Amino acid sequence: MEVVLHYRPWQKDPTILRKIAEEALKEFPVRQPPSFRPWFPNHSCKFPFKPKRRPPIISAEEAEQVRPHLAIPGVCGSLSYNCTEGLQEFHSDLKAGQRVQAEFGKINVSNLEKQSTNGGLKLRRSWSVSVPSFDLKDKILPLSRELQSVLESLKLHAFYRARWIIEPCTFNNQTLEDIWVQLNRMIKRNELPSCNATIQRCEEQIWVFCDILYCEYVGNHLRKKLSLGGIMNLFVHGHGVIYSL
Known part of the structure; x- marks a missing residue:
């Protein structure tokens, strides 16, 4: 604690000033801080926290199987690597x-x-998202019995997300980019409820995500507006293809 003592010009005797300061500090109580006690038991022979399970044990045979892979150059290199080296x-x-x-x-x-x-190449975006629309409630019919039975067997909620896969077998003499342009226009016009779409050029596919509640309406609308042929599959993460149209 720092003490600042103000005195008059004629009171310059240090002994008197020290006595004045000592008398002023007597009014403040002196409290001894308590000793620190940890909230956990402090035992030198054991740790306060213990994991419920023991760490996995790797046998000598498994270590020998992993050893050849660690000798590959580039795998055990520096942790700071260029992730675009092969791209x-x-x-x-x-x-x-x-x-x-x-x-x-x-x-x-x-x-x-x-x-x-002629001014550079303009690449199209690789995703598209729809905005909420309340004008399609009267056009959306309840789910079919076949799809309802699938949902009950898999214990899936109607608002679970699924995706329609538009692949080359459904293009019907169209290109991937042509279908993607038409799909973007449909999403901009709010024709597909609760939908967002991505184009997978490396796999020649377009994924249209939607709630299962609207999946049949979305699938039929895609087939009609995009002039798709063949069979479209409805894919759910963790369950695979659950329905085809």
Whole structure:
């Protein structure tokens, strides 16, 4: 504790000033702080916390099986690595046309050069999300008995998320990009309730996510508006394909 003592100019005797300070401090009580006690039992022979299960034990045979994989160069290297090392589209020495070709895989380079001379290539976004709409309540019918029985057997709620998979067997003489453009227009016009979509160019697929409550309406609407053929599968994470249309 710091004590500041103010005195008059003629009171310069240090002994008197010290006595005045000692008398002033006598009014303040002196309290001895209590000794620290930890809230957990402090035992030197055991830890306060113990895991319920013992750590896994690796046998000598399993260690010998893992040892050859640890000797591969690059696996045991530095922890700071370049995650884009094997991705050609992130290399600075590639041209713009080559980067796009590495990403899409099936784009003609000559067409890219023509488009780049006319102002550059504009790539479409790879996802799309719908906004809530209340105008489709009268058009959405209850789920079919077949789908209801599937939900009861799998114990899935009607608001569980699922995805329709639009794959090449359903394109019906269309390209992946053509279907994606039409799908974006449908989502912008709020034709698909509770939907968001992604395009998987590496797998030549489009995934349309929706609640199971609206999945039959969304599937029929996609087939009609996008002129799709073949069979569309409804996929649920953890259960696989649960329904086909």
